[in-house]
Amino acid sequence: MDITSPPLLPGNYAPILVIIIMPLLGAIVNGIFGKRLGRSAVTLMALAAIGVSFIACVFTVWLLIASSHGPAPVTRLKWDGWEWLRLSGINDIGDIPITFGFFVDALNGVMSLIVTGVGFLIHLYSTKYMQDDPSYHRFFSYMNLFIFSMLVLILGNGLPVLFVGWEGVGLCSYLLIGFWFKESANAAAGTKAFIVNRIGDFGLLVAMGLLVRYVGALDFTGIQTGAAQLVTPVEIWSGTSALAYVAARPFEILGITGAAHWLLSPGYATAATLVGLALFLGCAGKSAQIPLYVWLPDAMAGPTPVSALIHAATMVTAGIYLVCRMAPVFVLSPFAMFIVAIVGAVTAVFAATIAFAQRDIKKVLAYSTVSQLGYMFLGVGVGAFTAGFFHVVTHAFFKACLFLGAGSVIHAMHARIHDTNAAQDMSNMGGLRRYLPITFITFAASWAAIVGVPFTSGFFSKDEILFQSFTLSVASPVASGTLETATGPISIFVSPPWVSSVLLSLGTLGAVMTAFYMTRLIVGIFFGRFRGWAIAAKSAHSSEPEVHSSGPAPHESPWAMTLPLVILGTLALGAGVFNAAVFHYTPLEHFLASSFGKFENIKPRPNSEQLEHVLLLPGIFAFVLGTAWASWVYLVAKGQPARRFVERNPALYQLVYEKWRIDELYRETIVGTLELIADICVWFDKWIVDGILSRVTSFVIALLGSSVRLFQTGRVQTYAAFIVLGLGGISWFMMTPHAEAAIATDHETGKYKLSAEPGIGYGYRWDSNGDGQFETPSFGDQLSIDVELARTERRTVTLQVRDIFGREATRKFKLERPAEEQLGPRNTRTNNNPDAAAQPKDPSARGQNELNAPSHAIQPGQPQ
Amino acid sequence: MTIGSVYFFLCAIACIAGALVTVVARNPIRGALGLLLTIVGIAGMYLKLHAQFLAAVQVIVYAGAVVILFVFVLMLLGADAMERPTGNRSPVARIAGGIGIAAIVLFTAYRAIQVYSRATNGHFPSLSEDFGSVKSVGKQLYSEALAPFELSTALLIVSVIGAIAVARTGHKRTALSPNNLTSAHRFFGGPVEPRDAAQPITKDSTL
Amino acid sequence: MTPLSYHVQEYVLLAALLFSIGGLGFLIRRNVLIQLMCVEIMLNATNLLLVAFNRLYPSSMTGQVFAFFVIAVAAAEAAVGLAIILGFYRLRNSVHSDDADILRH
Amino acid sequence: MTSLGKALIDFVPYIMAFTVGALIPSRKSRFERFTLGVIGVLLLAFVRGLWPGVQQSSAPAQEWPHLLNVVVFLPMVAAVVLLLLPRQSAGFLKAFTLGVLLVDFAVSLLLLRAPMDVGWHFQYIAPWLPRFGIRYHVAVDGISFWMVLLTTFTTPIAAIVAFGSIKERIKDLCFALLLLHTGMLGAFVALDLFLFYVFWELMLIPMIILIGVWGGVERIKAAYKFFLFTMAGSVLMLAAILYLVITHKQIAGYYTFDYLALRHVNLSHTAAWLCFGAFALAFAVKVPMFPLHTWLPDAHVQAPTSGSIILAAVLLKLGSYGYLRYCMGMFGGPAWAVGANLAGLVIVAGILYGALVAWRQDDIKKLVAYSSVAHMGFVMLGFAAATQASVQGALLQMVNHGISTGALFLLVGVIYDRRHTRSVQEFGGLASVMPIYAAIFVVVTLSSIGVPGTNGFVGEFMVLLGTFASQSLGSFATIQATLATVGVILAALYMLSMVQRMFFGPLSNNANRSLPDLTVRETVVLAPAIILIFVIGLFPSIFLDRSSQSVTAVIEQYKDARRAYQDMPDDSNRAVLLPRRGGPLEQGYPEDPSAIPELPTVASAVEAKPNSAGGQ
Structure with missing residues (x-):
C-alpha cells in the first residue's frame, strides 16, 4: 500500500x-x-x-x-x-x-x-x-x-x-x-x-x-x-x-x-x-x-x-x-x-x-x-x-x-x-x-x-x-x-x-x-x-374547546x-x-x-x-x-x-x-470504594502525615518549652541557688586531678624525659621501671623522670597524681625505641605529637591525620 | 589565753552574732544594726592583723557610709520595708538548702585548714614594724596598684551617676503591659485581628 | 596550746562561717534589703581572708590593697543596689523579691 | 514580488491577528480591545519567531555575557531604588514596579535569540570569594532556559493581580515582589552551589512576607509552616554542599563550590547516599513530594491571590529543577538506584493520592493545591523514568503547570475578591450569572485536566509514554505507567465535579445573583495565559527543540555517573575525582588556583567561546 x-x-x-x-x-x-x-x-x-x-x-x-x-x-x-x-x-x-x-x-x-x-x-x-x-x-x-x-x-x-x-x-x-x-x-x-x-x-x-x-x-x-x-x-x-x-x-x-x-x-x-x-x-x-x-x-x-x-x-x-x-x-x-x-x-x-x-x-x-x-x-x-x-x-x-x-x-x-x-x-x-x-x-x-x-x-x-x-x-x-x-x-x-x-x-x-x-x-x-x-373537534364553529385538558391536534x-x-x-x-x-x-x-x-x-x-x-x-x-x-x-x-x-x-x-x-x-462498588479511599486519604493526610510532621513536632517542642519554663520561677533566690550549684559543679570538675605528662624523645641516644604537669596541691609518684611497683610509696612532688631505653626495647611508665581531696589519677605511657635509623629528619620535631613525625608525606593521608586529636600513644610509623 | 586570743575571740563573736542578727531579724533596721556590728568586728580583726589602714577605711567607709546609706533607704521606704509574712514556702526546704550550703563551705574550710596546717603550719611570721601602716599600703597603692586605683575612682563616679539616674523620681515610666510586648505579631503589622470577619476560622488548619 | 590568734586557720574558719551565713541569708530571706546586707557580709568575709593571708606572707601588701579595692567596689555596689531597690519599690511598691517577676512572662 | 509586496504579505498575518484580538471583547472598552490585539500580535510573533525551521538559518547570534546579570539583578536594583521612593504615592510605586517587571520580561526575551545547543549559554564568571573557591558563575542551558522565561512571564501577571486586590502597605508589597523575582531568577541561573544556596534562601523571605502580611486569617501559622518546612530541608542541603566541597579539597587539592567541578566528585557509597538524601529532601519539600507536602495547601489557602500564583507557578518548579540539576546531576548512582522506588512513591502517593484528596476538598484553593501535588507528581515521574521523552515532557509539564495553575488561581482570586469565600458550596449555577468567566474557567480546567489540544496534555502524554519505554524503571515501567495513567481519569473526576458544583445547575445562593462578570483588568491578565494554553498545546515543538540537546546531555551524564558509582567498590571510604572529558559542558571549569598553570587542558584550548570571560 x-x-x-x-x-x-x-x-x-x-x-x-x-x-x-x-x-x-x-x-x-x-x-x-x-x-x-x-x-x-x-x-x-x-x-x-x-x-x-x-x-x-x-x-x-x-x-x-x-x-x-x-x-x-x-x-x-x-x-x-x-x-x-x-x-x-x-x-x-x-x-x-x-x-x-x-x-x-x-x-x-x-x-x-x-x-x-x-x-x-x-x-x-x-x-x-x-x-x-x-x-x-x-x-x-x-x-x-x-x-x-x-x-x-x-x-x-x-x-x-x-x-x-x-x-x-x-x-x-x-x-x-x-x-x-x-x-x-x-x-x-x-x-x-x-x-x-x-x-x-x-x-x-x-x-x-x-x-x-x-x-x-x-x-x-x-x-x-x-x-x-x-x-x-x-x-x-x-x-x-x-x-x-x-x-x-x-x-x-x-x-x-x-x-x-x-x-x-x-x-x-x-x-x-x-x-x-x-x-x-x-x-x-x-x-x-x-x-x-x-x-x-x-x-x-x-x-x-x-x-x-x-x-x-x-x-x-x-x-x-x-x-x-x-x-x-x-x-x-x-x-x-x-x-x-x-x-x-x-x-x-x-x-x-x-x-x-x-x-x-x-x-x-x-x-x-x-x-x-x-x-x-x-x-x-x-x-x-x-x-x-x-x-x-x-x-x-x-x-x-x-x-x-x-x-x-x-x-x-x-x-x-x-x-x-x-x-x-x-x-x-x-x-x-x-x-x-x-x-x-x-x-x-x-x-x-x-x-x-x-x-x-x-x-x-x-x-x-x-x-x-x-x-x-x-x-x-x-x-x-x-x-x-x-x-x-x-x-x-x-x-x-x-x-x-x-x-x-x-x-x-x-x-x-x-x-x-x-x-x-x-x-x-x-x-x-x-x-x-x-383533541378538540376541529369543526370550525366551536371556537373554545369543551374539555378542559384538551388542545389543538399535534x-x-x-x-x-x-x-x-x-x-x-x-x-x-x-x-x-x-x-x-x-x-x-x-x-x-x-x-x-x-x-x-x-x-x-x-x-x-x-x-x-x-x-x-x-x-x-x-x-x-x-x-x-x-x-x-x-x-x-x-x-x-x-x-x-x-x-x-x-x-x-x-x-x-x-x-x-x-x-x-x-x-x-x-455507584456502590466503584464510586463507593473510591470515595472511601479518598476519605481515608484525607483523614490520613490531615492526622497522620500532617499530624506527625507539624502537630507532633510542635507538641514536642511546646512540651520541652513548658518543662524548661518550670525553672523560671521568677524568684531571684532560685536563680541565685542555681548559680551556686553551677559554681559547685565547675569547682568540682576543676578539682578532679588530671595526670598529664610531656615526653621528650631522643631515639638516637635512647633518652626519654617525662615531665608531669603541675596542679594545685598535687602529689606525684612514678613507676619508671615498668614493674608495676611505684618507686616512692608516698606522694612526693617529683615532677619529672628520665628513662633510658635500649634498641627495640618497649617499656610502660606509669604516673599517679593525688589532689588535696585525696583523689588519685593514673596514666600509662608506652615508650618504644625503633630498631634502626630511618631516612628523613624523623626525630627533629619534639612536639607532644611524636607519631606525626613518623608519617611519610602522603597528601591523602595528611588530611585525615590532622583531623584526629594528637594521641599520646607512640605507634611506630605505619600510616592509618 | 593571752589578751590577743581574748580580743580575737570577742571580735569573732561580734562578727558572727552580727551576721546572724542580720539574717534572722524580722525588722530590717535591726538587720542593719547587725551588719554594723559585723563590720566593726571585722575592723577589730584587721587591727589584730596589723592592717591599721584597712581598719580605718573599714570603719569610715563601710560603717560610716554604707550602713548609714542602708538605714537611710530603710527610713525612706518606711513601713513597706517590713517583712511580709510569707510562709507559703515550706521552711523545711529553705533550712535544708541552707544547711547543705553551710556544710559544703565548712567542709571546704576544714580541708583547706588541714592542708595548710600540714604545709606551713599557718604560723604568723614576725613583721617589720610599719607593716600595716598607711605609709606602706599607700606606697604599694601608688606604685604597683596605681591603674586599679585610678579606675576605681572612675567606677565610683559612674556608680554615683547610675544611682541618681535609677532612683530619679521625675517622669512616671509606664509599666510594660503584657499585650504590647514585642512578638511575632508585632513584626507582622500590629496585633492580629481577624482580617475577614466573614471568614470562619478553618478549624482544621494545622500547627 | 599556742594562743588562738596566731594561726591563719582560725581566720579561714571564721571567714568561711561568715561567708556561709551571708550566702544562707541571701538565699533564704525574701526581703531585698536584707539580701543586699547579706552580700555585704559575704564581701567582708572575703576581705578578712585576704588580709589574713597577707599577714601570713607579709613580703608585700597586695592582700590589703586588694581588700581596699574590694571595699571601694562594695561601696559603689551598695549605692547602685539601693538605687535599684528604690526604683523597684516605686514600680512594684514592695520590697519582696518575689514580685520582681516581670521578665518571667 | 517586490520587496514592499513581500513585506506587506509578511505583515498581513499580524494585522489579522490584531483585528481578531480586537474584535473578541463584546464590551466597549477600547483599552481591552487594544491590549488583546497587541497580545495576539505578540504571540503570533513569538510563534513565527521560534518556529523550529527558522532558527538554524540565522547566523549564531553573539551572546551578550552580561544579559543574565541584567535580567537577574535589575529587579534587585529596582527594589533598592524603590526604598527611596515616597511611600504615599501608591500609584507611582505600582507603575514603577510593573514597569521594571515588564522591562525585565522584555530583556529576558533576548535569551530566545541564542540557539540552545549543548553547553552553557550567556555564561558569566567572576571571582567572588577566591579564598573559598566561590565564584559568581551564572549560565543558562536548555533546562533552566524555559524556567527563567516562565518566571519573568508570571511575576508581572501576579503583580497586576496584586495591585488590583491589595490596598494596604503597597511599598512593602512592591519590594517583596521585586526581591522574590530576583531570588527566583538567581536560583534558576546559578551554577555555583554557594550562589545557588544564597538565592534559594533569598527567595524564602519575600514569600513569607507575602503570605504573612497580606494573607488570610491564619496567615502567620501558614507562613511559619512554609518557612520551617523549607528551612529544614535546605539546611541539610547546605551540610551536603560543604561535605562535597571538603571532599573535593581533599582529592583535588583546592576549594571550589562550582557545580561543574563538584559533579566530578565520585563519593563512596555511604557518603553518596547521605549527600543524595540531603539534597533530595531539600527538593522533595519544595516539589512537594508526598510526606512533605502538607505545607502547600495551608500556604495556598492563606496566601493572597498573587502569592498563590507565584508559589504555584514558579516556586514548586525550583524543587523539581533542583532535583534534575543537582540530585541527578551530582549523584547519578543513588538517583538511578532510587529511580524505581521514587517513581512508585510519586505515582501512588503523588498523582493518585493528590487527586483523591483534591476530590474531597471543599475549599477551591486547597483543591487546586492538591492538584498541584498531582501535577508535580507527573514531573517527578518524568525525571525518575529518565528517558529523552519523559524528561523533556517533565520540563514542558513544569511550564504548563505554571501557566494552567497560575490561571486557575487567578480565576479563584476573581471570585474570592467578589464573595470573600472559597468554599464550593457557596457557589452554584455561576454560568448563568458570569458566562465569560465560566467559559474561561472551563478552558483552564480542560488544560489542567490534560485534554489534547491544550498544553496540559502534551506534557503528560510525553511523560507517560516516556515512562512506558523507560529503562531505569526496569521491569516496573509498564505497571507504573499504567497506574500513572489512572491519574488522568482522577484529574477529570475532581476538576469536573468542582466545575459542575460551581457553575452548572440552578442558581442556589442568591448572593451570587448580582456578581459582575470579569473586569477589563482580569480579562487582560488572563488572555496571555489562555492563548499560551492553546499555543503550547498545538505547537509544543517550539518549546521542546530548545531543551532537547541539553536533555540528551543530562541523560548521558546521568548514565555515566551511574556507571562510575557502580564501579566504586562498596567498602572503600575514599572519594575519587572522575576524569574530565572537555567539550562544551565543562566550559568555565574552575581551575586549581594554586597549581602551576600546566599545559592548558583540551577544553580551554579547543575553542575560545567569545562570550566566556573565563578564568578563576
Whole structure:
C-alpha cells in the first residue's frame, strides 16, 4: 500500500485541510461572535461550514475512487502539517517524531461522508428544532466543534492525532449533553459522560504506551509495518513475586492445589493481546459497550438532534472505526478478537432486554443503539471488518432517522405537554400516524430497516454479520501456535469451535428482541388511540374547546425537519445496495479492500459457500417472530398480555425498568470504594502525615518549652541557688586531678624525659621501671623522670597524681625505641605529637591525620 | 589565753552574732544594726592583723557610709520595708538548702585548714614594724596598684551617676503591659485581628 | 596550746562561717534589703581572708590593697543596689523579691 | 514580488491577528480591545519567531555575557531604588514596579535569540570569594532556559493581580515582589552551589512576607509552616554542599563550590547516599513530594491571590529543577538506584493520592493545591523514568503547570475578591450569572485536566509514554505507567465535579445573583495565559527543540555517573575525582588556583567561546 499521492497534486492534498478547518471556523465564529451576529447569520455560518466540508468530502472520495483504477493505484491522500512532538523508543534507541497530519483512504473517506452528510442533515433539522432556544448560537458552535473533532478523529494520521479528536469528541458530548445546564441533572449527565469516556481514553493511552514500547511507532503505517513485533510474550504475573505467594497461600491452606499451582506459575500474554484489550477498553468507553455503556442512556438529557448526531450516527461509531483501523494489531491476538466478539454479542442481548421495559422513546432508542453497536462489535470481533463497518453505515442512516423522527414527535407533543419527561413518554402518545404522516412514513421505513425486513439496508448488514459470525474464525498468528518464554513454551489462545454457534444464537436472539421492542415502539407511538390530551373537534364553529385538558391536534413538523427525515428514510431503505453480500454485489467491500488488506489468519469455515443461503433463515425467522409477537401483544390485544405479565411478576419488571440497577451497582462498588479511599486519604493526610510532621513536632517542642519554663520561677533566690550549684559543679570538675605528662624523645641516644604537669596541691609518684611497683610509696612532688631505653626495647611508665581531696589519677605511657635509623629528619620535631613525625608525606593521608586529636600513644610509623 | 586570743575571740563573736542578727531579724533596721556590728568586728580583726589602714577605711567607709546609706533607704521606704509574712514556702526546704550550703563551705574550710596546717603550719611570721601602716599600703597603692586605683575612682563616679539616674523620681515610666510586648505579631503589622470577619476560622488548619 | 590568734586557720574558719551565713541569708530571706546586707557580709568575709593571708606572707601588701579595692567596689555596689531597690519599690511598691517577676512572662 | 509586496504579505498575518484580538471583547472598552490585539500580535510573533525551521538559518547570534546579570539583578536594583521612593504615592510605586517587571520580561526575551545547543549559554564568571573557591558563575542551558522565561512571564501577571486586590502597605508589597523575582531568577541561573544556596534562601523571605502580611486569617501559622518546612530541608542541603566541597579539597587539592567541578566528585557509597538524601529532601519539600507536602495547601489557602500564583507557578518548579540539576546531576548512582522506588512513591502517593484528596476538598484553593501535588507528581515521574521523552515532557509539564495553575488561581482570586469565600458550596449555577468567566474557567480546567489540544496534555502524554519505554524503571515501567495513567481519569473526576458544583445547575445562593462578570483588568491578565494554553498545546515543538540537546546531555551524564558509582567498590571510604572529558559542558571549569598553570587542558584550548570571560 503505497502512500504516494495522485500525480496531479503536489505532496500535500489541500482539500483535507478544507474538510477540517471549515467546521472549526464555524465553531469559533458562532462561539465568540454568535450572540452579536444574530440568529440567521449563525444558521448560515453553521450550515455553510458543514456543507462545504461535505462537498469537499464527496470530491475527495470521488477522487479516491477515480484514481484507484488507474495504472498507479492511489489509495491514500495525505496532508502533513507540522511536527507536533518527538518521543523516544525503548531505552532511547530510535526517535519517534509525531507530526500533526491527516490522511484520507477508503475507510475514513466513507466515514467522513457519513459524518458530514448526516451531520449536515441534522444541522438543518436542528435549525428548526432549537429555534426558540435562547443560547441558539452556543448550540451550533458546539455542534460544529463536534463535527470538527469527529473529522480530526477519523482523518488523523496516527493514534496521537486520533486521540486529539477522540477527547475533543468526548468534550463536545460533555458540552452538548449538559447544554441546558440550568438543571443539575443534565450537567451531572454531561460530567458522567465525560468521566466514563475518560476511562476509555485511559485505555487508549495505555495502548499507545505499549505500542511505543513494543513497536516504536504510533502512526498507522508505522504500526502496520511494525505489528509483527507485538507477537512477543509479556510476563504479566510473575509466579515468584511476593504478591503471587500471598495470593496462593489461602488456596494452599484450603488444599486447592490446582488453583495454588496456577497462581504460582508465571502468567504470560502477548503484547498484541494487551494492546488489543487496552484499545477495546477505549472503544467500550466511546461506543458504550458492556462495562462502560452507562453514560449513553443518561446522555438523552441533551437535545434530541444531539442524540441523533452523537449517540446514533457518529461518535459512538468511533470505537468501530478504531478497531477497523487497528485491525493489523487486533488480528494478531485471537484472545482480544474473542473478547470483542463476546462482549459485542452480550451487549446486544443485554441492552435489548432493558429496551423492553422503557416507556421514554429516547431511552428505547438509546438502548437500541447500544444493542446495534453490540452487533457491529460482534461483526468486527469475528474478523468481518467490512460487514461490521457496513452495519455502521446503515445504522447511521436508520438510527439517525429514528431519533429525528422521535424528535419531531416530541416537538409536536411540546405544544401541550411542556415537561420534557412527560413529552417523551410513550404512554402519552398513540395514534399519531393520522397527525404526523411524513414522520410516520419515515419512522416506519427506518423501523423496517432496523427490524431487518428483507432487502432493506438493515437486513443486508445485520444478516451479513450473523453469517460471518458463524463462519469466520481467527487462527493463531504463529504457525506453531506456541511462543518461547523464559520458563518454557506457552500456547496462544485460540477461540474454541463452539463459540461461533454461541455467537450466532446470541445474534439471532438479539435480532428477535430488536424486532419486538421496535415494533412495540412504533405501535406505542403511531397506532391505537391518542392518549396525549383530548383533541378538540376541529369543526370550525366551536371556537373554545369543551374539555378542559384538551388542545389543538399535534401538527406536523415544518419542512426543515421533515426533509432530513425523508432523505434518511430513503437511505435506510436503499443503502443495502452498497454491500448486498447475499447477491455477491459488494462494491463497498472492494472499495474498502485497500484499507483493510488481506489477513491470512482470518479463515472462513470450509463449507461456508453452501451455508450462505441457509444462514439467511435466522435473520428472516427473527424478524418474522419478533414483529408478529409484538404486533399481536400490542396491536391486536391492545397491550393486555403485557399488563398481565407486569402484574404477575412486578419485581422483575421494576428491575428491568430500572436498567437492572447497574448504575446503583456502579455507584456502590466503584464510586463507593473510591470515595472511601479518598476519605481515608484525607483523614490520613490531615492526622497522620500532617499530624506527625507539624502537630507532633510542635507538641514536642511546646512540651520541652513548658518543662524548661518550670525553672523560671521568677524568684531571684532560685536563680541565685542555681548559680551556686553551677559554681559547685565547675569547682568540682576543676578539682578532679588530671595526670598529664610531656615526653621528650631522643631515639638516637635512647633518652626519654617525662615531665608531669603541675596542679594545685598535687602529689606525684612514678613507676619508671615498668614493674608495676611505684618507686616512692608516698606522694612526693617529683615532677619529672628520665628513662633510658635500649634498641627495640618497649617499656610502660606509669604516673599517679593525688589532689588535696585525696583523689588519685593514673596514666600509662608506652615508650618504644625503633630498631634502626630511618631516612628523613624523623626525630627533629619534639612536639607532644611524636607519631606525626613518623608519617611519610602522603597528601591523602595528611588530611585525615590532622583531623584526629594528637594521641599520646607512640605507634611506630605505619600510616592509618 | 593571752589578751590577743581574748580580743580575737570577742571580735569573732561580734562578727558572727552580727551576721546572724542580720539574717534572722524580722525588722530590717535591726538587720542593719547587725551588719554594723559585723563590720566593726571585722575592723577589730584587721587591727589584730596589723592592717591599721584597712581598719580605718573599714570603719569610715563601710560603717560610716554604707550602713548609714542602708538605714537611710530603710527610713525612706518606711513601713513597706517590713517583712511580709510569707510562709507559703515550706521552711523545711529553705533550712535544708541552707544547711547543705553551710556544710559544703565548712567542709571546704576544714580541708583547706588541714592542708595548710600540714604545709606551713599557718604560723604568723614576725613583721617589720610599719607593716600595716598607711605609709606602706599607700606606697604599694601608688606604685604597683596605681591603674586599679585610678579606675576605681572612675567606677565610683559612674556608680554615683547610675544611682541618681535609677532612683530619679521625675517622669512616671509606664509599666510594660503584657499585650504590647514585642512578638511575632508585632513584626507582622500590629496585633492580629481577624482580617475577614466573614471568614470562619478553618478549624482544621494545622500547627 | 599556742594562743588562738596566731594561726591563719582560725581566720579561714571564721571567714568561711561568715561567708556561709551571708550566702544562707541571701538565699533564704525574701526581703531585698536584707539580701543586699547579706552580700555585704559575704564581701567582708572575703576581705578578712585576704588580709589574713597577707599577714601570713607579709613580703608585700597586695592582700590589703586588694581588700581596699574590694571595699571601694562594695561601696559603689551598695549605692547602685539601693538605687535599684528604690526604683523597684516605686514600680512594684514592695520590697519582696518575689514580685520582681516581670521578665518571667 | 517586490520587496514592499513581500513585506506587506509578511505583515498581513499580524494585522489579522490584531483585528481578531480586537474584535473578541463584546464590551466597549477600547483599552481591552487594544491590549488583546497587541497580545495576539505578540504571540503570533513569538510563534513565527521560534518556529523550529527558522532558527538554524540565522547566523549564531553573539551572546551578550552580561544579559543574565541584567535580567537577574535589575529587579534587585529596582527594589533598592524603590526604598527611596515616597511611600504615599501608591500609584507611582505600582507603575514603577510593573514597569521594571515588564522591562525585565522584555530583556529576558533576548535569551530566545541564542540557539540552545549543548553547553552553557550567556555564561558569566567572576571571582567572588577566591579564598573559598566561590565564584559568581551564572549560565543558562536548555533546562533552566524555559524556567527563567516562565518566571519573568508570571511575576508581572501576579503583580497586576496584586495591585488590583491589595490596598494596604503597597511599598512593602512592591519590594517583596521585586526581591522574590530576583531570588527566583538567581536560583534558576546559578551554577555555583554557594550562589545557588544564597538565592534559594533569598527567595524564602519575600514569600513569607507575602503570605504573612497580606494573607488570610491564619496567615502567620501558614507562613511559619512554609518557612520551617523549607528551612529544614535546605539546611541539610547546605551540610551536603560543604561535605562535597571538603571532599573535593581533599582529592583535588583546592576549594571550589562550582557545580561543574563538584559533579566530578565520585563519593563512596555511604557518603553518596547521605549527600543524595540531603539534597533530595531539600527538593522533595519544595516539589512537594508526598510526606512533605502538607505545607502547600495551608500556604495556598492563606496566601493572597498573587502569592498563590507565584508559589504555584514558579516556586514548586525550583524543587523539581533542583532535583534534575543537582540530585541527578551530582549523584547519578543513588538517583538511578532510587529511580524505581521514587517513581512508585510519586505515582501512588503523588498523582493518585493528590487527586483523591483534591476530590474531597471543599475549599477551591486547597483543591487546586492538591492538584498541584498531582501535577508535580507527573514531573517527578518524568525525571525518575529518565528517558529523552519523559524528561523533556517533565520540563514542558513544569511550564504548563505554571501557566494552567497560575490561571486557575487567578480565576479563584476573581471570585474570592467578589464573595470573600472559597468554599464550593457557596457557589452554584455561576454560568448563568458570569458566562465569560465560566467559559474561561472551563478552558483552564480542560488544560489542567490534560485534554489534547491544550498544553496540559502534551506534557503528560510525553511523560507517560516516556515512562512506558523507560529503562531505569526496569521491569516496573509498564505497571507504573499504567497506574500513572489512572491519574488522568482522577484529574477529570475532581476538576469536573468542582466545575459542575460551581457553575452548572440552578442558581442556589442568591448572593451570587448580582456578581459582575470579569473586569477589563482580569480579562487582560488572563488572555496571555489562555492563548499560551492553546499555543503550547498545538505547537509544543517550539518549546521542546530548545531543551532537547541539553536533555540528551543530562541523560548521558546521568548514565555515566551511574556507571562510575557502580564501579566504586562498596567498602572503600575514599572519594575519587572522575576524569574530565572537555567539550562544551565543562566550559568555565574552575581551575586549581594554586597549581602551576600546566599545559592548558583540551577544553580551554579547543575553542575560545567569545562570550566566556573565563578564568578563576
